[in-house]
Amino acid sequence: MIETRGLVKTFKDKKRGEIRAVDNVSFVCKPGEIYGLLGANGAGKTTTLRMLATILEPTDGTAIVCGHDVVEAPEKVRANVGFLSTSTALYPRLSSQEFVEYFGRLNGLDEATLKKRVDEIFSRLDMNSFRDRRCDKLSTGMKQKTSIARTLIHDPQVMIFDEPTAGLDVMTARTIIEFIRECRQRGKTVIFSTHVMSEAEKLCDVIGIIQSGKLLVEGSLAELRSRYNEQDLEEVFVKVVAPLYAGQEDN
Amino acid sequence: MSLQNIGFVFRKELTEWLRDRRTIISTVVIPLLLFPILTVGFGTMATMLIGKAKEEIPKVIVLGGDDSPKILEGVRKLDKIEVVAAQTNWKDEIINKEVRAAVEIPPGFEADLAQQKSDVVKIYMYEGEMKSSFAADRVEKYFKDLSDRVVTERLAAKSLPASILKPFEIKQDNVAPPEKVSGAVLGGLVGYMVILLCLTGGMYPAMDLTAGEKERGTMETILSSPISRYHLVLGKFFLVLTAALATAALSVLSMGLSFNALKLFSPEAASGRGEAAALMLRIGPATVLAIFVMALPVAVLFSAALMTISLFAKSYKEAQSYVSPLMILVIVPAVAALLPGVELTSKLALIPILNVSLLCKELVTGTYHWNYIATIFLSTCVYAGVALFLAVKMFQREDVLFRS
Numbered sequence: 001m002i003e004t005r006g007l008v009k010t011f012k013d014k015k016r017g018e019i020r021a022v023d024n025v026s027f028v029c030k031p032g033e034i035y036g037l038l039g040a041n042g043a044g045k046t047t048t049l050r051m052l053a054t055i056l057e058p059t060d061g062t063a064i065v066c067g068h069d070v071v072e073a074p075e076k077v078r079a080n081v082g083f084l085s086t087s088t089a090l091y092p093r094l095s096s097q098e099f100v101e102y103f104g105r106l107n108g109l110d111e112a113t114l115k116k117r118v119d120e121i122f123s124r125l126d127m128n129s130f131r132d133r134r135c136d137k138l139s140t141g142m143k144q145k146t147s148i149a150r151t152l153i154h155d156p157q158v159m160i161f162d163e164p165t166a167g168l169d170v171m172t173a174r175t176i177i178e179f180i181r182e183c184r185q186r187g188k189t190v191i192f193s194t195h196v197m198s199e200a201e202k203l204c205d206v207i208g209i210i211q212s213g214k215l216l217v218e219g220s221l222a223e224l225r226s227r228y229n230e231q232d233l234e235e236v237f238v239k240v241v242a243p244l245y246a247g248q249e250d251n
Numbered sequence: 252m253s254l255q256n257i258g259f260v261f262r263k264e265l266t267e268w269l270r271d272r273r274t275i276i277s278t279v280v281i282p283l284l285l286f287p288i289l290t291v292g293f294g295t296m297a298t299m300l301i302g303k304a305k306e307e308i309p310k311v312i313v314l315g316g317d318d319s320p321k322i323l324e325g326v327r328k329l330d331k332i333e334v335v336a337a338q339t340n341w342k343d344e345i346i347n348k349e350v351r352a353a354v355e356i357p358p359g360f361e362a363d364l365a366q367q368k369s370d371v372v373k374i375y376m377y378e379g380e381m382k383s384s385f386a387a388d389r390v391e392k393y394f395k396d397l398s399d400r401v402v403t404e405r406l407a408a409k410s411l412p413a414s415i416l417k418p419f420e421i422k423q424d425n426v427a428p429p430e431k432v433s434g435a436v437l438g439g440l441v442g443y444m445v446i447l448l449c450l451t452g453g454m455y456p457a458m459d460l461t462a463g464e465k466e467r468g469t470m471e472t473i474l475s476s477p478i479s480r481y482h483l484v485l486g487k488f489f490l491v492l493t494a495a496l497a498t499a500a501l502s503v504l505s506m507g508l509s510f511n512a513l514k515l516f517s518p519e520a521a522s523g524r525g526e527a528a529a530l531m532l533r534i535g536p537a538t539v540l541a542i543f544v545m546a547l548p549v550a551v552l553f554s555a556a557l558m559t560i561s562l563f564a565k566s567y568k569e570a571q572s573y574v575s576p577l578m579i580l581v582i583v584p585a586v587a588a589l590l591p592g593v594e595l596t597s598k599l600a601l602i603p604i605l606n607v608s609l610l611c612k613e614l615v616t617g618t619y620h621w622n623y624i625a626t627i628f629l630s631t632c633v634y635a636g637v638a639l640f641l642a643v644k645m646f647q648r649e650d651v652l653f654r655s
Contacts, residue, residue, distance in 0.1 A: 012650075055474045056649055075477050083475035089468030093270040094263070105259045106476045150472070 001189055002029040002052060002158060006061035009047050009213075021047040023213035024061065029191050029206070031157070034184050036204030037193040038237060044213035045193035046085070049162045052191065053083040066157050066189075079107060082151030085162035092136035096127060096146045099135055100153050107154035114153075121149045141172045148179050159183045161192040165199065177203065197234045207233075211241045256478050260486025261493075264460060268490060274455045278494050282448055282502035286509040301381070309351035309386035312337045312344070316356035322397070326354065331389050345377050351386035352376045354394075364401060428617075439589040441506070442611025445499050445542060446585045446604060449550045450557075452498020453491045454574060457557035460487045462570035465562075470652060484558070484646040488639065491554040499546050503539060541614045545624075548631035549607050553581075555638035559645050565654055588612060600626040603634050 009022040022044045029035035039045045050056040052063055054074035063070045066080040090099055097118060104114040122128050125145045130138060135146065151159065161180060165173035180203055183190050194200055200207055201221060208218035217224070217240050221233065228236045268274050311332045316323040327334045335350060344350040353375040357363070363370050372394050377383035403413055464470040473483060557574060564570035581604055587593060588608035595609045606627045613620065645651055 053475050055471060056653070075479055078475060079477040081475070085471070087468045088472040088475065090472070091263070091267060091469055092467065093267040098263075098266070102259065102263050103476055106256060106478045108477070 001031055001067075002027075002035070002063065002065050002191060004028075004048075004052070004061070004063040007048060007051055007058050007063060008060035009044075009051060009056060010059045020213050022051065022058075025210070025213070025215045026061075027208055027215060027218055029189050031189045032184060032187045033205045034180065034190040034192055034203050036200040036207045037191065037210055038195065038197075038200050038207055038233075039193070039210040040195055040241065043210045045195075045210055046162050047213075048210070049083075049085075049160050049191065049193055052077075053081055053160050054078055055083075079154065080157050082154075082156040082159045083162070084147055084151045084160070084164050086164065086166045086168070087162075088147060090135035090138075090143055090146055093134060095132050095134055096138065096142070096149075097122070097131040099146055100149045103150045104153040109154060117153055117155070118149075121152050125149055140168065141175065144168065144172050144175060148176070156188070158189045159191070161190070163193055163195070165194070165196065197232075197237060201233050209237060209240045211244045214244070216240050216244070253479070253482055256482045257486045257489070260478065260483055261489045264456075264487055264490035265493070268456055268459075268494065271459070274459070274494065277455050278452050278498045279501060282452075282498050283505045286502065286505040287512065290509040291512050304382050305385060307382060307385075308333050309382060309389075310335045310349070311386055311390060312341050312350055312353040314341070314353055314355040315358060316360065318359055319356055319361040322356060322361060325397070326356075326390070326393060329389060329393055332386060342375070345375060345383065348377070348380070348382070351380075351383045352390060354390045367405070439608065439612040441503075441542065441615050442608040443585045443589060444502055444506070445546050445611060446549060446581065446608055448498045448502045449495045449546060450553050450578065450581050453495030453550065453554045453557050456494045457491045457554065458561045458564075458567055458570040458574065460491065461558055461562040462564040463567045465564075465652070465654075466566040474652070480646045481643060484643050488554055488558060488642060491558060492550055495550040495554050496543075496546070499550065500543070503542065507539070538614055538617070541619075542611055545607050545610055545614070545628065545631075548628065548635045549604070551635035552603065552631060552638050555635065555642040559638065559642045562642070562645050563651055563654070584608065595620065595623050597623075597626070601630050603631060607631060 004026050007022050007025040008020070011019045011021055013019050025044070025048055027035065037045045037048060047056060051058050051070060052065060054070050054077045057074075058071060062072075065077045068076040068080065070077050090096075091102075094102065100118055100121070101114060104117060109117065122131055125148060127142070127145050127149060130142050133142075135143065138146065159180070161176075164176045164180070168176070177199065180190060180192060184205075192200075192203060204221065206218060206220055207224060209216050217227075219227065224233070224236050225231055228239050230236045230239065309332055311326075311334055313323060313326055313334055314337055316326070326332075337353070338344060341350065341353055345353060355373040355375070357370040357372065360370055360372070374387050374390055374394075376387035402416065406413060406415065464473070474480070556577065560573050560577065561570040564573050584602060584605035585608045587605055588611075593599075593609065595606070595613060599609060600606045600623050606623075610623060610627050613623075
């Protein structure tokens with residue numbers, strides 16, 4: 001379960017002064033549900049997800065992830081979270097197995113459990129053929145599978161995906177999409193950011209549209225379609241975001 | 252658990268580090284090859300070149316001397332030179348290295364000698380050119396011997412003993428043991444090399460583990476794991492420290508082996524005699540240990556400083572441009588200790604790097620000033636502690652970790 005309470009994140013910029021990247025964002029994401037955070041580039045999606053993964057600390061407000069406060073107990077939060085984004089790269093000089101084992105150990109798994117988990121995940125994701133290959137010699141698909149194995153090694157209850165398919169080819173992107181669905185089936189709490197409307201339509205139980213750091217609207221796909229009288233999610237998105245986006249462009 | 256996490260990070264970084272060709276070259280290959288090349292390689296090459304130059308029979312021009320046939324004959328008969336005919340452009344011939352030297356015998360030289368008149372024999376040579384110097388030296392020796400012979404004959408003619416011109420002898424005698432003599436010559440160099448290699452050894456891993464991780468995108472990956480940033484930075488720091496100390500250790504080992512190997516090429520140096528003995532460093536195990544104890548806080552200081560600076564950079568390349576000025580900051584005080592006359596004082600004992608460099612110079616000569624050793628060790632520990640604190644603090648700063 002994820003519950004954000006008035007999350008705020010500001011950054012200081014020499015030229016532009018204080019930037020409010022995330023502005024009073026509150027939402028709830030339940031177990032067995034995929035929450036899609038939809039927004040244009042620079043809308044505040046990554047910053048929000050980084051705060052949930054405790055990579056960044058909120059300037060104000062907080063979030064409760066699996067019963068732990070992101071400000072007060074960040075390490076406990078991270079122990080219950082699997083975080084995956086296109087920018088979470090692999091260590092080039094470690095093998096696929098060494099990489100996953102390293103994160104297993106950091107998550108406190110003992111050697112016997114770690115071995116069992118690694119064997120299980122590598123078989124499940126069909127990774128045994130390249131488990132001893134160095135990460136810098138892996139194909140993009142193999143790299144993504146290794147990243148997925150890393151997020152699964154400690155069997156977290158919450159999965160955070162930050163634009164996980166950005167820049168990937170269709171086949172690799174499909175692996176990720178299937179994996180996200182599987183997480184929901186296993187009863188995990190899943191939050192997922194994207195600016196690809198088709199992905200959000202396919203996957204999300206609840207969609208939150210974010211722009212200029214503000215969560216403008218949220219609801220199920222059906223609710224949003226009915227509220228904005230549009231069948232196409234892209235049209236819904238444009239209707240929600242356009243006024244603020246125009247203002248932002250003017251500035 | 253927390254200490255275990257530091258261990259996990261260290262072990263992982265060590266595995267990656269040992270698989271990186273760049274760091275292996277800077278940490279293992281360069282220190283192991285540097286000293287053998289500098290000592291045995293250059294030493295053997297220099298000996299060979301000097302030997303070859305000595306073997307050459309140089310061409311020498313004799314100017315004048317037609318009215319001094321005996322002396323002219325004496326010069327011509329010298330077996331280590333070849334007298335050639337003078338050309339009008341003989342000076343150019345020396346400059347162009349066609350002829351190595353020229354000697355000008357003054358007119359009426361033999362007659363003047365007989366009449367006890369003083370004359371000047373001029374030797375022309377190319378200063379700084381080794382083969383020209385050898386030629387000039389051989390000609391000069393002939394005329395010095397002639398001068399001595401003439402003096403002895405004149406004294407004998409007046410029934411005076413040769414000692415009249417030399418009432419007493421002056422002799423300098425060294426009381427310092429050979430290790431102190433060689434230490435005074437090369438001691439400063441040991442400190443300089445250890446300090447410099449501590450820095451260069453830690454440089455590449457420090458940049459790779461901070462700016463390199465940011466550039467490759469693995470920083471975000473590791474920050475999403477439950478490990479605290481405090482433990483993460485310590486795990487990384489211990490790897491950088493290991494690299495710095497390994498470089499310094501291998502360089503001292505290589506230095507010791509090289510000086511021992513030099514004995515094989517120069518038996519004179521091994522026996523502690525002659526000029527070559529000054530090039531021999533006799534570093535005992537106690538001195539090596541003492542240098543390492545002093546190098547430890549320096550390595551901590553460098554490792555932490557390198558990590559702090561590199562972490563600020565967005566990329567490996569940017570980190571290189573930030574770290575380069577640090578090299579100058581380290582080299583200047585390390586070189587200052589090599590200057591003659593610079594010795595440890597209570598004030599200099601507080602200046603980082605310079606103090607350790609000066610202390611190494613003393614340690615190599617077998618001098619142990621315990622008050623300075625304590626001051627330097629403690630002050631360097633304080634500087635190292637501050638640098639490490641800054642590195643840990645830097646890892647907590649989001650604006651540094653996610654600088655874009």
